[in-house]
Amino acid sequence: MGTEPATDILEATYHTLSEYGYADLTLQDIAAEADTSKASIHYYYGSKEQLFVALVDFLYERHADNFNAADDGTPSERLDSLLRTLLTDEAGTSDRKFRTAMLEMQAQAPYHEAIRDRLADFDDRLFDQFRGIVEAGIETGTFDSSVDPASAAALLVTTVRGAHVREVAVNHSSEQLYATVSGYAEAHLLADRQRGVVR
Amino acid sequence: MGTEPATDILEATYHTLSEYGYADLTLQDIAAEADTSKASIHYYYGSKEQLFVALVDFLYERHADNFNAADDGTPSERLDSLLRTLLTDEAGTSDRKFRTAMLEMQAQAPYHEAIRDRLADFDDRLFDQFRGIVEAGIETGTFDSSVDPASAAALLVTTVRGAHVREVAVNHSSEQLYATVSGYAEAHLLADRQRGVVR
Numbered sequence: 259m260g261t262e263p264a265t266d267i268l269e270a271t272y273h274t275l276s277e278y279g280y281a282d283l284t285l286q287d288i289a290a291e292a293d294t295s296k297a298s299i300h301y302y303y304g305s306k307e308q309l310f311v312a313l314v315d316f317l318y319e320r321h322a323d324n325f326n327a328a329d330d331g332t333p334s335e336r337l338d339s340l341l342r343t344l345l346t347d348e349a350g351t352s353d354r355k356f357r358t359a360m361l362e363m364q365a366q367a368p369y370h371e372a373i374r375d376r377l378a379d380f381d382d383r384l385f386d387q388f389r390g391i392v393e394a395g396i397e398t399g400t401f402d403s404s405v406d407p408a409s410a411a412a413l414l415v416t417t418v419r420g421a422h423v424r425e426v427a428v429n430h431s432s433e434q435l436y437a438t439v440s441g442y443a444e445a446h447l448l449a450d451r452q453r454g455v456v457r
Numbered sequence: 458m459g460t461e462p463a464t465d466i467l468e469a470t471y472h473t474l475s476e477y478g479y480a481d482l483t484l485q486d487i488a489a490e491a492d493t494s495k496a497s498i499h500y501y502y503g504s505k506e507q508l509f510v511a512l513v514d515f516l517y518e519r520h521a522d523n524f525n526a527a528d529d530g531t532p533s534e535r536l537d538s539l540l541r542t543l544l545t546d547e548a549g550t551s552d553r554k555f556r557t558a559m560l561e562m563q564a565q566a567p568y569h570e571a572i573r574d575r576l577a578d579f580d581d582r583l584f585d586q587f588r589g590i591v592e593a594g595i596e597t598g599t600f601d602s603s604v605d606p607a608s609a610a611a612l613l614v615t616t617v618r619g620a621h622v623r624e625v626a627v628n629h630s631s632e633q634l635y636a637t638v639s640g641y642a643e644a645h646l647l648a649d650r651q652r653g654v655v656r
Contacts, residue, residue, distance in 0.1 A: 279564070280480050358567055365626075374627060381629070417612065419623055426567055430580070438608045
């Protein structure tokens with residue numbers, strides 16, 4: 259800790275959420291972890307719902323690098339880089355902790371509109387990034403022009419979400435899935451003349 | 458209600474879970490919904506954790522038809538039937554309620570080993586069903602023999618899980634995704650000579 263109190267509270271919320279789960283988490287747990295008081299949490303964040311909306315933003319900002327990591331290189335390289343970042347643990351960050359916190363927030367979404375709206379933004383941005391890469395690949399001739407970028411992007415976002423849920427809920431390695439999704443991308447997206455030539 | 462008390466309690470658990478969410482749910486809410494007492498819930502199910510383990514079994518049994526619906530027809534028909542059952546609302550059952558309850562249970566899995574084990578069984582059975590269909594398709598020559606059935610099944614299970622999460626958490630229609638996943642299956646699984654000939 260030792261940064262801004264508001265940030266300390268979010269760090270503590272993130273940590274206690276991943277450890278105890280949303281259902282068993284109290285503001286008192288968060289206050290103890292942040293070395294502050296429940297009154298301070300209310301001062302900075304108002305309600306428990308507002309605190310968790312702020313947490314979703316905090317998680318997004320922290321992991322925004324994941325979504326922007328894939329801005330350099332050819333479309334194939336950018337796709338591979340984004341899939342690696344999303345599905346493997348190569349970055350060395352605590353991805354499982356992040357995915358556990360995200361699953362908790364997804365489970366709260368049906369009951370909290372503000373959380374749902376933030377998660378929908380998250381989802382849209384990832385979709386846009388995949389779609390942009392597929393469009394760029396079609397423009398440069400690397401990807402098959404008969405592929406619909408929006409459909410391909412929808413399938414990729416959905417697969418990534420499913421991989422994270424299966425990792426957190428039933429201990430299926432997202433990393434194993436990386437090879438499968440990359441294989442799909444190769445077989446389904448690459449134009450015929452590119453197959454086996456580039457990745 | 459009006460069936461066995463133990464079943465009434467599970468029905469009430471399912472209903473109140475979908476309505477309030479796990480975090481805000483009390484045994485008192487469930488008892489009120491089931492028109493019984495907290496003592497009766499403890500008598501039939503012991504702890505809250507055991508009640509929710511029983512709920513996962515109950516949800517599985519109720520939706521086992523979904524997993525067995527695809528036993529007739531050609532491999533292509535069986536695959537299509539299973540994807541339709543899992544991703545569309547054609548069955549007319551309250552699929553969203555089921556998916557909301559499942560997301561809640563998935564979010565509890567990191568903290569409750571018994572729930573995690575049951576969900577892993579669930580996951581394995583769906584994986585086996587997809588793998589069996591792909592294997593049958595390869596045997597009959599409908600599906601491309603270069604496809605690895607386990608990888609294809611892993612991708613399909615993952616995509617279905619992701620579709621359900623996106624439906625519940627960010628209101629993305631699973632139904633829209635049905636067309637995309639079917640398109641993937643057609644492009645990726647069918648042997649070349651079968652493309653455009655059968656589904």
